[in-house]
Amino acid sequence: MPYVHIQVTRENVSAAQKAELIAGATELLVRVLNKDPATTFVVIEEVDTDNWGVGGIPVTQLRQIQQT
Known part of the structure:
Protein backbone atom coordinates (compact mmCIF):
# COMPACT_ATOMS: atom_id res chain seq x y z
CA MET A 1 0.00 0.00 0.00
CA PRO A 2 2.23 2.86 -1.24
CA TYR A 3 1.81 6.33 0.19
CA VAL A 4 3.22 9.34 -1.66
CA HIS A 5 3.34 12.74 0.04
CA ALA A 25 2.78 9.44 -9.19
CA THR A 26 0.34 6.54 -9.27
CA GLU A 27 1.37 5.54 -12.80
CA LEU A 28 5.05 5.63 -11.79
CA LEU A 29 4.48 3.25 -8.88
CA VAL A 30 2.42 0.93 -11.09
CA ARG A 31 5.07 0.91 -13.83
CA VAL A 32 8.21 0.70 -11.69
CA LEU A 33 7.06 -1.34 -8.68
CA ASN A 34 3.98 -3.10 -10.12
CA ILE A 44 -0.70 16.78 -1.93
CA GLU A 45 0.02 19.27 0.81
CA GLU A 46 0.18 22.96 0.04
CA VAL A 47 2.49 24.90 2.37
CA ASP A 48 2.25 28.65 2.87
CA THR A 49 5.28 30.41 1.41
CA ASP A 50 5.94 31.92 4.86
CA ASN A 51 6.53 28.36 6.10
CA TRP A 52 8.88 27.24 3.31
CA GLY A 53 12.46 28.46 3.28
CA VAL A 54 15.08 28.43 0.53
CA GLY A 55 18.59 29.74 0.90
CA GLY A 56 17.94 30.83 4.46
CA ILE A 57 14.89 32.98 3.76
CA PRO A 58 11.14 32.34 3.50
CA VAL A 59 9.84 31.86 -0.03
CA THR A 60 7.54 34.87 0.48
CA GLN A 61 10.62 37.06 0.83
CA LEU A 62 12.38 35.30 -2.03
CA ARG A 63 9.45 35.99 -4.36
CA GLN A 64 9.55 39.68 -3.39
CA ILE A 65 13.28 39.85 -4.14
CA GLN A 66 12.79 38.11 -7.50
CA GLN A 67 10.11 40.62 -8.52
CA THR A 68 12.37 43.64 -8.01
Missing part, protein backbone atom coordinates in the same frame (compact mmCIF):
# COMPACT_ATOMS: atom_id res chain seq x y z
CA ILE A 6 3.92 15.68 -2.29
CA GLN A 7 4.57 19.07 -0.74
CA VAL A 8 4.37 22.25 -2.81
CA THR A 9 4.21 25.90 -1.91
CA ARG A 10 0.72 27.40 -1.96
CA GLU A 11 1.08 29.37 -5.19
CA ASN A 12 -1.98 28.82 -7.35
CA VAL A 13 -1.60 25.11 -8.04
CA SER A 14 -4.74 24.27 -10.00
CA ALA A 15 -7.02 21.29 -9.46
CA ALA A 16 -6.00 20.03 -12.91
CA GLN A 17 -2.31 20.20 -11.99
CA LYS A 18 -2.96 18.33 -8.75
CA ALA A 19 -4.91 15.66 -10.63
CA GLU A 20 -1.98 15.27 -13.02
CA LEU A 21 0.47 14.90 -10.13
CA ILE A 22 -1.74 12.25 -8.53
CA ALA A 23 -2.14 10.33 -11.80
CA GLY A 24 1.56 10.59 -12.61
CA LYS A 35 1.80 -1.61 -7.38
CA ASP A 36 -1.97 -1.75 -7.46
CA PRO A 37 -3.34 1.74 -8.23
CA ALA A 38 -6.42 0.96 -6.12
CA THR A 39 -4.23 0.82 -3.01
CA THR A 40 -1.82 3.63 -3.92
CA PHE A 41 -2.39 6.82 -1.94
CA VAL A 42 -1.13 10.23 -3.06
CA VAL A 43 -1.50 13.26 -0.80
